[in-house]
Amino acid sequence: MTTAGIIANPISGKDIRRLVAHGSVFDNQEKVRIVRRLLMGMEVAGIQRVLYMPDEYHMVPRALRGCRAKVETQPAAIRIYGDQTDSTRAGSWMADQDVGCIVVLGGDGTCRAVAKGSARVPMLPISTGTNNVFPYMMEATVAGLAAGLIASGRVSHSEGTFTPCQLEVLRQDKVVDIALVDAAVYNERFIAARAIWEMEKVSQIFLTRARPDAIGLSAVGGQLHTIEPGEPRGLHLRLGPGGRSLMAPIAPGLIAAVSISEEAFMAPGVPVPVTTSGCVLALDGEREVEVRQGDSVAVQLSTQGPLVVDVGRTMAAARDRRLL
Amino acid sequence: MSITNEQMIQMFTTMNKIRQFETRVQEFFADGRIPGFVHLYIGEEAIATGACATLRKEDCITSTHRGHGHLIAKGGDLKLMMAEIFGKKTGYCKGKGGSMHIAAVELGILGANGIVGGGGPIANGAALAFQYRGQDNVAVCFFGDGAANQGTTQEAMNLASAWSLPVVFVNENNGYGISCPTSKSMAITDIADRAAAYDMPGVVVDGNDVLAVYEAVSEAVRRAREGEGPSLIECKTYRWRGHFEGDACVYRDENEVQSWVERDPIRKLEEKLQEQGILSPEKSREIRDALAKELEAAVAFAEESPLPSVDELEEDVYA
Numbered sequence: 001m002t003t004a005g006i007i008a009n010p011i012s013g014k015d016i017r018r019l020v021a022h023g024s025v026f027d028n029q030e031k032v033r034i035v036r037r038l039l040m041g042m043e044v045a046g047i048q049r050v051l052y053m054p055d056e057y058h059m060v061p062r063a064l065r066g067c068r069a070k071v072e073t074q075p076a077a078i079r080i081y082g083d084q085t086d087s088t089r090a091g092s093w094m095a096d097q098d099v100g101c102i103v104v105l106g107g108d109g110t111c112r113a114v115a116k117g118s119a120r121v122p123m124l125p126i127s128t129g130t131n132n133v134f135p136y137m138m139e140a141t142v143a144g145l146a147a148g149l150i151a152s153g154r155v156s157h158s159e160g161t162f163t164p165c166q167l168e169v170l171r172q173d174k175v176v177d178i179a180l181v182d183a184a185v186y187n188e189r190f191i192a193a194r195a196i197w198e199m200e201k202v203s204q205i206f207l208t209r210a211r212p213d214a215i216g217l218s219a220v221g222g223q224l225h226t227i228e229p230g231e232p233r234g235l236h237l238r239l240g241p242g243g244r245s246l247m248a249p250i251a252p253g254l255i256a257a258v259s260i261s262e263e264a265f266m267a268p269g270v271p272v273p274v275t276t277s278g279c280v281l282a283l284d285g286e287r288e289v290e291v292r293q294g295d296s297v298a299v300q301l302s303t304q305g306p307l308v309v310d311v312g313r314t315m316a317a318a319r320d321r322r323l324l
Numbered sequence: 325m326s327i328t329n330e331q332m333i334q335m336f337t338t339m340n341k342i343r344q345f346e347t348r349v350q351e352f353f354a355d356g357r358i359p360g361f362v363h364l365y366i367g368e369e370a371i372a373t374g375a376c377a378t379l380r381k382e383d384c385i386t387s388t389h390r391g392h393g394h395l396i397a398k399g400g401d402l403k404l405m406m407a408e409i410f411g412k413k414t415g416y417c418k419g420k421g422g423s424m425h426i427a428a429v430e431l432g433i434l435g436a437n438g439i440v441g442g443g444g445p446i447a448n449g450a451a452l453a454f455q456y457r458g459q460d461n462v463a464v465c466f467f468g469d470g471a472a473n474q475g476t477t478q479e480a481m482n483l484a485s486a487w488s489l490p491v492v493f494v495n496e497n498n499g500y501g502i503s504c505p506t507s508k509s510m511a512i513t514d515i516a517d518r519a520a521a522y523d524m525p526g527v528v529v530d531g532n533d534v535l536a537v538y539e540a541v542s543e544a545v546r547r548a549r550e551g552e553g554p555s556l557i558e559c560k561t562y563r564w565r566g567h568f569e570g571d572a573c574v575y576r577d578e579n580e581v582q583s584w585v586e587r588d589p590i591r592k593l594e595e596k597l598q599e600q601g602i603l604s605p606e607k608s609r610e611i612r613d614a615l616a617k618e619l620e621a622a623v624a625f626a627e628e629s630p631l632p633s634v635d636e637l638e639e640d641v642y643a
Contacts, residue, residue, distance in 0.1 A: 010513065010514070011514075014526070014527055014528040015528070016529070016539065018519075018525040019543040019555060025519075028514065028517065055513075057512070057514075083530075189600055190325070190535050190596065191536075192536045193529060193535075193536045193540050194536070292599065292600070293601075
């Protein structure tokens with residue numbers, strides 16, 4: 001039975017960046033509507049069964065009540081805590097069930113959480129978060145079609161997916177966490193409200209990708225270079241006075257002045273030390289790792305990021321072979 | 325988030341003060357020594373503490389019937405609070421208000437409130453006065469998930485936004501309105517989602533993380549002071565005790581309670597402060613011991629204070 005997964009994060013798009021910036025608002029009902037369109041596309045593309053992350057809002061069951069998609073559904077057999085570990089455990093459970101593709105509704109942080117649990121299952125990320133560099137801002141009907149084409153194998157992984165780079169956080173030389181887009185050394189002692197927005201507190205930035213039209217920290221690197229997701233190189237920036245000054249949109253509606261004192265490309269597998277102690281490491285825009293005095297922490301680029309569906313290539317392959 | 329070690333230790337102290345006070349009130353109620361009802365704040369200490377730590381003395385708060393924590397965090401005197409709960413003449417309301425009506429206008433505490441959703445219009449009134457006088461003070465309206473469904477709360481949020489009032493609506497979503505789970509009383513799960521309807525920012529924070537609450541409310545207070553209008557902060561939390569003391573809690577199971585006890589906001593903060601070398605175990609013990617003494621003094625004060633006399637029955641009645 002052709003099976004796909006849906007992980008719709010009910011807590012994405014609701015963090016403090018609605019207060020300190022002008023982050024978009026995705027209420028859960030909008031996510032339900034996105035899931036409906038997704039299901040319609042999945043059904044047409046041949047998905048028969050959908051496994052989903054359960055949540056308090058019952059997004060997938062609500063979506064089914066309002067559309068005609070005829071797919072069998074089953075909630076993931078995981079305990080829900082209402083935090084990002086739900087997405088990681090749901091991804092891991094779905095990988096164990098051999099789903100052919102997982103569609104993720106969330107922002108960069110949600111995609112990172114899912115990747116931690118299911119890196120080898122093709123992920124199709126749809127943006128419903130805040131700083132959205134990793135997920136696509138796209139129509140869910142098309143995402144559903146593409147997910148179905150990949151999950152059913154009618155479009156192969158080699159035709160319709162790619163493996164981007166990711167960042168690995170090393171503590172005492174052991175990988176303790178990952179980031180898909182950016183890692184930042186933030187001069188705060190606590191994780192607290194998670195998001196980062198005060199650039200004067202950022203001393204180092206690590207990037208897997210950079211584009212001049214990006215949002216978030218990736219936009220800072222994007223003012224210097226373009227690095228595409230599949231390229232086996234990253235960018236390390238050290239912030240401080242005396243270097244190049246630029247302006248970058250570091251959050252929705254928030255454009256900040258940044259001074260780059262040092263820049264260097266990152267090669268895969270070469271750790272770059274975090275040179276501040278008593279700070280936190282923000283991963284994909286959220287404070288995650290507390291770095292205490294005496295900790296030895298570094299960040300390295302890895303070419304083994306999560307498998308991601310390239311919607312354009314997938315749909316083109318379907319067109320070329322008249323699959324739809 | 326600019327916060328000093330001293331401020332963090334102060335927040336740890338306030339949370340413990342609330343916990344000790346509420347635990348003592350719980351014991352007194354069980355012994356039948358307190359008249360009326362009490363609604364305890366145990367498990368939710370991080371919200372009042374984090375929110376009030378962002379305020380000045382001249383800022384105002386409106387509270388709920390679960391109000392002891394808010395009052396303590398805003399500077400309420402334990403002696404006067406305990407005396408009021410005992411119904412004594414020396415209490416904040418001369419013993420005539422009890423737990424659900426404690427007010428101390430001189431501290432900006434515009435009252436606990438027996439009316440569910442009663443605080444919003446009062447907070448708006450205070451905020452309108454600040455705005456009218458050209459002061460940069462703010463009003464914080466604490467309200468529960470039950471109050472979130474009351475017309476008064478929705479009307480208050482609408483008007484606060486329409487008039488760009490300096491109000492911060494701090495929702496304490498503990499999952500239950502009395503015995504009714506929010507899944508049965510609301511079509512949505514995140515009260516913050518409603519903010520968009522009033523064109524104000526709405527955010528969700530972990531209500532058991534005092535630093536997360538502090539950081540979010542700080543930003544909302546900054547906006548309000550700078551004339552940018554109201555905000556809605558939804559703090560996800562849980563009350564360890566029943567809706568009121570004596571509530572048999574048949575509507576929830578012990579595993580659920582236990583899962584939240586494991587997320588104890590005080591222990592969470594204590595661990596963080598100890599990891600960072602900000603608070604030693606000895607200092608933590610000292611703080612708790614000092615609070616216990618302060619509480620004993622408050623209890624003695626309440627016990628030794630007289631009850632109001634019958635002659636005073638009609639005094640201070642204004643409505």
